Amino acid sequence: MIRSTRSTSLRSKVAVASVAVATLALAACSSGASGATDTGSTAPSSAASATIDAAKAELDKLKAPIAWPDPVAPTKPLDLAGKTVWWVPIGDAVP
Numbered sequence: 001m002i003r004s005t006r007s008t009s010l011r012s013k014v015a016v017a018s019v020a021v022a023t024l025a026l027a028a029c030s031s032g033a034s035g036a037t038d039t040g041s042t043a044p045s046s047a048a049s050a051t052i053d054a055a056k057a058e059l060d061k062l063k064a065p066i067a068w069p070d071p072v073a074p075t076k077p078l079d080l081a082g083k084t085v086w087w088v089p090i091g092d093a094v095p
Helices: 002-036 046-063
Strands: none
Touching: none
């Protein structure tokens, strides 16, 4: 009985892999067919060009270095007298 479970598991894995390969093959064929009809002689419209420029400007903002705010010093350190303070180290991952 264990043997049939293994063969069923193997069959299901093979079936899933076959479906995945077929899906990838169909996706590759469909994306290649749309490029074959493109003549390449048309220039992008002004609306598309404006959208591309806006996207590039947004990406440039995201590529800029991150500016972290300075930590704020406690205003009344005497308020902590006699209380339990927990220190949670974050590590080197956070500046």
